[in-house]
Amino acid sequence: MDPYDKQVVLITGCSAGGIGHALARAFAANNCLVVATSRSRGSMADLEQDHRFFLQELDVLSDASVQDVLSRVLERYGRIDVLVNNAGVQCVAPLAEIPLSALQNTFNTNVFGSMRLVQAVAPHMASRKKGKIVNVGSITVMAPGPWSGAYTASKAALHALTDTLRLELRPLGIDVINVVPGAVTSNIANSAIATYSRMPEWKLYKPFEAAIRERASFSQGIRSTPTEEFAKKTVAAVLKKNPPAWFSYGHLSTIVAIMHHLPLFIKDFIIRKAMKC
Numbered sequence: 501m502d503p504y505d506k507q508v509v510l511i512t513g514c515s516a517g518g519i520g521h522a523l524a525r526a527f528a529a530n531n532c533l534v535v536a537t538s539r540s541r542g543s544m545a546d547l548e549q550d551h552r553f554f555l556q557e558l559d560v561l562s563d564a565s566v567q568d569v570l571s572r573v574l575e576r577y578g579r580i581d582v583l584v585n586n587a588g589v590q591c592v593a594p595l596a597e598i599p600l601s602a603l604q605n606t607f608n609t610n611v612f613g614s615m616r617l618v619q620a621v622a623p624h625m626a627s628r629k630k631g632k633i634v635n636v637g638s639i640t641v642m643a644p645g646p647w648s649g650a651y652t653a654s655k656a657a658l659h660a661l662t663d664t665l666r667l668e669l670r671p672l673g674i675d676v677i678n679v680v681p682g683a684v685t686s687n688i689a690n691s692a693i694a695t696y697s698r699m700p701e702w703k704l705y706k707p708f709e710a711a712i713r714e715r716a717s718f719s720q721g722i723r724s725t726p727t728e729e730f731a732k733k734t735v736a737a738v739l740k741k742n743p744p745a746w747f748s749y750g751h752l753s754t755i756v757a758i759m760h761h762l763p764l765f766i767k768d769f770i771i772r773k774a775m776k777c
């Protein structure tokens with residue numbers, strides 16, 4: 501098949517075991533040319549010999565890294581049809597004591613990292629009056645709880661930016677899709693625990709230490725949605741001619757979306773029971 505018939509999809513955060521890696525494989529299975537990116541090429545080693553993937557190291561915190569990858573992709577394929585802002589970090593800590601550097605790092609990755617890619621890719625998509633931008637948010641935004649305030653706030657900011665981008669980019673021919681996962685199997689708990697191990701000892705929240713640590717793994721229970729299943733459904737939605745503005749899927753996504761509409765005192769009661777605070 502002529503490569504010009506295939507959509508070129510660039511995805512951030514494609515380390516093996518995570519949602520980005522599963523999305524990369526699901527887009528490839530749907531006849532797309534996939535630019536799979538992650539901070540280290542070694543984390544995508546299993547995709548190395550497969551011609552459907554163009555592997556690139558990309559750090560969403562770096563302008564130079566984003567620009568380098570973009571020029572290599574445009575040189576090779578001449579276009580980017582779909583950008584998936586998947587790279588993200590979880591961060592658990594009580595807000596009254598979280599080091600501001602940890603709060604900033606969460607926003608830098610989840611919010612500014614995604615915006616860096618949007619600003620880099622939008623002019624190119626606008627010049628073709630064609631393209632799709634997918635931002636990966638989180639269902640936790642619909643019912644924010646304790647211990648993951650930094651992460652939830654960063655994803656809430658991303659949801660708000662996504663809503664505005666959808667309206668602002670529409671006249672330029674670009675569709676914007678908010679993909680909102682529920683609990684999906686990935687490496688997110690491992691990296692959250694690694695970050696948590698670098699946190700200072702809590703002063704006010706010492707008695708909650710176990711509950712805070714547990715929050716890092718909350719999405720990774722036995723009922724979490726398998727990564728492949730999540731990726732397959734997401735890719736089917738994104739590749740539609742008229743993709744939805746909001747696509748949410750995964751364990752707990754429906755129940756949390758319902759909780760969003762409950763009176764605050766009921767919502768708080770349920771969350772306090774679940775999160776032990």
Ligand SMILES: NC(=O)c1ccc[n+]([C@@H]2O[C@H](COP(=O)([O-])OP(=O)(O)OC[C@H]3O[C@@H](n4cnc5c(N)ncnc54)[C@H](OP(=O)(O)O)[C@@H]3O)[C@@H](O)[C@H]2O)c1
Nearest residue numbers: 513514515518519559560587588638683684686687688719
């Ligand atoms: N899993 C869930 O239940 C769930 C629920 C809601 C939302 N989400 C969202 O889904 C997305 C994917 O997360 P995941 O669950 O698949 O977690 P994951 O397995 O930890 O994957 C996160 C990916 O982001 C990458 N990343 C982190 N910082 C980066 C940076 N500065 N530049 C480039 N890449 C960076 C990680 O790279 P390294 O391997 O180098 O660290 C990894 O490839 C995230 O946006 C997350 O917030 C996940």
